[in-house]
Amino acid sequence: MEFVIILFIVLFVVLYRKSEGESVYKFLVNNVEDAYDRYAPYSFKVVREKCKEMGLEYTTKQYTMQVIIFAALALVISYLYFYNVIITLIYVVITVSIIPYLAYLRCKRVYSEFIFEQVQVYVTNTIMEFSVTQSFVKALEGVYASGVVEDPVKTDIKIMIDLAYHNGDVGESIDYMNAKYDYYMVRNMHQLFLQITREGARDTTRTLDNMLLDIDELVEGVYRDRIERQSFHKQFITFGVLLYLMIMLVQVLLGKDTYIELVSNNILIQIALHIIVLVNSYFLLSGEKYYNENVGAE
Numbered sequence: 001m002e003f004v005i006i007l008f009i010v011l012f013v014v015l016y017r018k019s020e021g022e023s024v025y026k027f028l029v030n031n032v033e034d035a036y037d038r039y040a041p042y043s044f045k046v047v048r049e050k051c052k053e054m055g056l057e058y059t060t061k062q063y064t065m066q067v068i069i070f071a072a073l074a075l076v077i078s079y080l081y082f083y084n085v086i087i088t089l090i091y092v093v094i095t096v097s098i099i100p101y102l103a104y105l106r107c108k109r110v111y112s113e114f115i116f117e118q119v120q121v122y123v124t125n126t127i128m129e130f131s132v133t134q135s136f137v138k139a140l141e142g143v144y145a146s147g148v149v150e151d152p153v154k155t156d157i158k159i160m161i162d163l164a165y166h167n168g169d170v171g172e173s174i175d176y177m178n179a180k181y182d183y184y185m186v187r188n189m190h191q192l193f194l195q196i197t198r199e200g201a202r203d204t205t206r207t208l209d210n211m212l213l214d215i216d217e218l219v220e221g222v223y224r225d226r227i228e229r230q231s232f233h234k235q236f237i238t239f240g241v242l243l244y245l246m247i248m249l250v251q252v253l254l255g256k257d258t259y260i261e262l263v264s265n266n267i268l269i270q271i272a273l274h275i276i277v278l279v280n281s282y283f284l285l286s287g288e289k290y291y292n293e294n295v296g297a298e
Contacts, residue, residue: 047111048103056110058103070095077244080251081273083260091277098285105292112293113226115181118153120219123185125149127208136193137164140173156180170197185215233291240284244277 051057058066074095078088125148129139143149144157160173167173174190189211196204251259262269 047107050114051107051110054110054114057107063099063103066099067096070099073241077247078277080245081247081277082263082270102288105289109292115153116183116222118149119181119183119186120215122149122153122157123189124212124215127189127212130193131205131208136170136197137161140164153181170194185211185218188214229291233287236287236291237284240280240287243280243283247273 048057071092074092075088078091079085082088122143125143125146126136126139129142130136133139133142140157140161144154144161147154149157156177160170160177163173163176164170171194174194178187178190192204192207192211254262263273
């Protein structure tokens with residue numbers, strides 16, 4: 001542990017000398033943000049920018065706390081497994097380096113939930129506008145002018161309107177929106193309006209009312225699913241961390257000194273422990289990826 005303390009002191013001194021009078025904290029933050037801007041994929045930049053706009057992106061302080069918590073957990077868990085400072089530091093660095101990936105997954109989930117909400121607003125308001133105007137394009141213009149939807153959906157509605165006027169038909173507009181937002185409620189609504197536009201106006205009040213009811217039920221189910229998934233996610237993370245700490249039970253059964261001797265003198269046991277740590281880490285990352293990517297929109 002003396003080696004770890006000395007390493008941190010040396011790192012602090014180096015960073016301080018490079019910071020040219022700037023606080024070490026700000027120096028670190030600025031360098032991390034520069035790295036994000038330089039190397040992050042375009043898709044991450046887009047969703048992260050939208051998260052910032054909505055006020056749902058983590059603050060610098062929250063990210064700093066996340067780094068501290070992850071580093072501390074990795075430090076404790078890896079040291080309990082191997083009682084080796086070098087291996088512990090390697091696992092700490094690897095664990096902290098995963099944080100940008102987790103941030104990307106979280107931003108994708110927040111962005112996906114935002115898009116679903118905007119699509120639901122688009123569909124609901126288009127149906128209500130159509131019940132008044134009896135014209136799909138006029139309904140789109142009403143939704144666009146009302147300001148109830150935000151970008152990128154708002155911009156896509158404007159593209160739909162322009163395509164409809166340019167072609168004299170709503171077919172390409174509908175194809176564009178269906179490809180952009182592949183949701184069940186979007187496809188159903190567009191199919192109905194396509195039939196009405198091409199086959200002539202009919203008394204669609206009952207059909208539209210039923211569609212609104214279906215959308216309400218769908219949205220209710222989605223929000224219920226999100227609550228259940230959040231609860232399960234907390235339990236999943238707790239279970240995953242506890243799996244790491246099962247090594248403490250092994251040490252209690254064998255005795256700490258006996259365990260350290262086995263780990264130090266047997267390369268096969270070391271390899272087995274690395275496999276256990278990596279498999280459990282993969283299990284946690286896979287669960288985190290599933291939770292953030294499969295948001296259960298429909």
